[in-house]
Structures are given as C-alpha cells and as structure tokens.
Amino acid sequence: MAGNPQRRTALVDAGVEVLAREGARGLTFRAVDAEAGVPVGTASNYFTSRDDLLRQIDARLHSRLAPDPEVIAELLDRPKDRALVAAFMHDLLARATRDHTGYLALLEMRLEATRRPELHASYTKSVRGDLEEAIEFHRAAGLPGGDETVTVLYLAVLGLLVEHLTLPGVLDGVLPGVSVPEALVDRIVTVIVPEGRVPPSG
Structure with missing residues (x-):
C-alpha cells in the first residue's frame, strides 16, 4: 500500500464527499480518484478494499x-x-x-x-x-x-x-x-x- 499520508488524507476526504453526495453505492475507487483529481488507480494503491476505505473514512470523520x-x-x-x-x-x-x-x-x-x-x-x-x-x-x-x-x-x-x-x-x-x-x-x-x-x- 502507498504511504504518502497527505495523499491518503486527500483521498479519504474525497471519499467523504462521494459518500455524502452519492451514498455508499456510489463510493468506488474510480469515483474517489475522480473527486480527488488523481489518476485512475490511485485509490486502489492506498486502500486494500472498499471496507478498508470505509473504516478510514470513519476515523477521518471523527477527526474532522x-x-x-x-x-x-x-x-x-x-x-x-x-x-x-x-x-x-x-x-x-x-x-x-x-x-x-x-x-x-x-x-x-x-x-x-x-x-x-x-x-x-x-x-x-x-x-x-x-x-x-x-x-x-x-x-x-x-x-x-x-x-x-x-x-x-x-x-x-x-x-x-x-x-x-x-x-x-x-x-x-x-x-x-x-x-x-x-x-x-x-x-x-x-x-x-x-x-x-x-x-x-x-
């Protein structure tokens, strides 16, 4: 998994935007990449699965x-x-x-x-x-x-x-x-x- 913490945070925040706007069914790695303005495939380098992304969104929201x-x-x-x-x-x-x-x-x-x-x-x-x-x-x-x-x-x-x-x-x-x-x-x-x-x- 990629280890750039700033990029990871930006991707998680992008996931928050997608989740709030599109609901859980719209929360895909491709949608997160598009929201974050990064190349397709970036999110899959940072999260092992959709469940992993959701867990990290949970942690990020508690911080925000x-x-x-x-x-x-x-x-x-x-x-x-x-x-x-x-x-x-x-x-x-x-x-x-x-x-x-x-x-x-x-x-x-x-x-x-x-x-x-x-x-x-x-x-x-x-x-x-x-x-x-x-x-x-x-x-x-x-x-x-x-x-x-x-x-x-x-x-x-x-x-x-x-x-x-x-x-x-x-x-x-x-x-x-x-x-x-x-x-x-x-x-x-x-x-x-x-x-x-x-x-x-x-």
Missing part, C-alpha cells in the same frame, strides 16, 4: 468533527451547570453544521453498516466508544445529571441533527416561537438535564 480543545478548555472555565451543558450541545450543533458534508457521510455510514456485517461491528464499536467517552467527560467535568442523562441527551440531539441536516422543513413551525435548531437545543437540555449537579448514576 471533533471539538476544538481550546473551545472545550474555555467552556470548562464556566460554572458546571445546565447552561454549560447547553453550550456544549451548541458547539456540537455548530460543528456538525459547519461540516455538513461530513455529518451526512456519517449518516451514510450508519446505513451502510446495516448491510455489511464487518462494517457493522467496527462502526458499532466506534459509535459506542463516542458515547462512552461523552459519559466519562460528563462525569469528569462534574456536569449535572448522570449516565442516563447523557445517554438520553445523546439520543435527543442526534435526532435533532438528523432532521436539521437532512429535512429541516420537518421542524419549521412545529413549536411556535422556537427557532430551529438553536432554541430547540436549549429546550432539549432544559427538559433532560437537571438544574443542579446530580451524582452520576453509573
């Missing part, structure tokens, strides 16, 4: 959508209350919105994982790792609520992101006077997260 450490550090200087949880959720929303293509590719990965057992196993492990990391972060930061709070919040915000980034019109006007999606984030946090700090449940 990861929070900025400086932003996290600044937020952690604030009081550890419900408002801080909302601030973290707004940061998540902003990152997903900025990298709209990346988030759509993540959704395509979920769908493809239902069809490919090997990808299903690795992607389940990846997403479960993200959830466990979020739970541990919540505990370590001393934020209000326990493990169940984080899990329910994760599911609610995931649903909001799916609607906002795929069918935003579904939410328009459902809650009069509530902006989509920013004010909905605050509403979700208010409903799910307790006001004071609560000992973790797990």
Whole structure:
C-alpha cells in the first residue's frame, strides 16, 4: 500500500464527499480518484478494499468533527451547570453544521453498516466508544445529571441533527416561537438535564 499520508488524507476526504453526495453505492475507487483529481488507480494503491476505505473514512470523520480543545478548555472555565451543558450541545450543533458534508457521510455510514456485517461491528464499536467517552467527560467535568442523562441527551440531539441536516422543513413551525435548531437545543437540555449537579448514576 502507498504511504504518502497527505495523499491518503486527500483521498479519504474525497471519499467523504462521494459518500455524502452519492451514498455508499456510489463510493468506488474510480469515483474517489475522480473527486480527488488523481489518476485512475490511485485509490486502489492506498486502500486494500472498499471496507478498508470505509473504516478510514470513519476515523477521518471523527477527526474532522471533533471539538476544538481550546473551545472545550474555555467552556470548562464556566460554572458546571445546565447552561454549560447547553453550550456544549451548541458547539456540537455548530460543528456538525459547519461540516455538513461530513455529518451526512456519517449518516451514510450508519446505513451502510446495516448491510455489511464487518462494517457493522467496527462502526458499532466506534459509535459506542463516542458515547462512552461523552459519559466519562460528563462525569469528569462534574456536569449535572448522570449516565442516563447523557445517554438520553445523546439520543435527543442526534435526532435533532438528523432532521436539521437532512429535512429541516420537518421542524419549521412545529413549536411556535422556537427557532430551529438553536432554541430547540436549549429546550432539549432544559427538559433532560437537571438544574443542579446530580451524582452520576453509573
């Protein structure tokens, strides 16, 4: 396999674009080569198979959508209350919105994982790792609520992101006077997260 890391990253990013635009069925080495503007056959020198490419796209998306450490550090200087949880959720929303293509590719990965057992196993492990990391972060930061709070919040915000980034019109006007999606984030946090700090449940 070829070892130029910059070229590999460029090919993976091209794969993200193809996956988000064409879906998993359109994700071929030839399509990745065309998106990256490289000679036909280049991608096959960097990835052993389509599953290998999908695994590397998964890893790349986690890097692209990861929070900025400086932003996290600044937020952690604030009081550890419900408002801080909302601030973290707004940061998540902003990152997903900025990298709209990346988030759509993540959704395509979920769908493809239902069809490919090997990808299903690795992607389940990846997403479960993200959830466990979020739970541990919540505990370590001393934020209000326990493990169940984080899990329910994760599911609610995931649903909001799916609607906002795929069918935003579904939410328009459902809650009069509530902006989509920013004010909905605050509403979700208010409903799910307790006001004071609560000992973790797990």
